[in-house]
Amino acid sequence: MTHINHHPAPDLLRDFAAGTLAPSTALLIAAHREYCSHCQQQIANHEALLAQTALEADGGDDQPALDGMLETLLAHLPEHTVREPEALPTAIQPLTLHHRTFELPQVLARQLHQPTRWSALPGRLHQARLAVENSHLNFIHMDKNSGVPTHTHKGREYTLVLHGGFSDANGDYRLGDFVCLDQRHQHQPQTDSHEDCLVISALEGPLHFTSGLARLFNPLSQLFFR
Template structure:
């Protein structure tokens, strides 16, 4: 069960379609793990529908109305196919919002070794904005102490890690910025795979790794 969630205003913007692409993807991945946030999103959608019903109506073109009603009539069939496809997906460890980008599971991706205990893989899923990246950390692996020049969004997909702010497990949603300095350490019993979107490069603060900063900008 997820312990760390998007703020309510973020969920509200997600339901309203007001987040940018990478933020939307991060929230969608979290929601695929988190029943509480799925419920909140449904309630917000219902509230939005009630508010729309209270707005004054406009005349709708008859052809547009017929087309819309036909789409609604076909919706259960489309939903049935989607559920069937989800049930038969060969790599259930990959959350549904990422299955198009990761059709053959995590092990089939082209991972790049960044540190002895860390591999990374950039996903080609963002039309613009920051890179969306997978981080794969060996059990017990430690990421050097760093802070963030911009906002960093993280959703845990597998395993867990900890830092000075808490312990995190699959499904947890984290948002970090320049106010946060941390040293993530993966759990000892399982590899950790995280999905991240970083709006600006990290800044290493550990003296041992500061030499990396020019290469991260």
């Protein structure tokens, strides 16, 4: 398993276990969990605690009666009543860009039923949208020696690194790292000369580009958020 330096905040892991996150955010946490044994354990702890709390709230005394009802029900079920649904063929598409295929966490790979349609953005960036229920995520690919101009955020931005890595003034982010930024953070993600970077992001609001020439990119924020 990959060594991870940046994890979702504890409240995000708790809300993930409780099933109260937006589907797009939950998908990013589930993908991070595939890389991260630490968060696997934290989520399992939250789930165990929630299950315990739910049992206690139901009152443990009713359990023998419930067991009895279940046995009665099963005894009266005719054989073969319950049929497995026939398996549907699933056409999962690989994520490719310029004839390269990127390996994805399983929960993300299972979402790709269409060939990915990339948009080229200024600065050797590519962006592709992944629809998730009523929302969407964005794959963003940064070529070697490229980056996103300095920007702040008008809502939270969750980012998971899927290939390579990038840096900003706050640190270095590698495969499996999970980053949460908001309007308090201004940053300029950059790749180095050795490796490109693929991330997937969930945005609650558009980016806002702040520095000199990069303000010309503000229309770009609509592309990222679209």
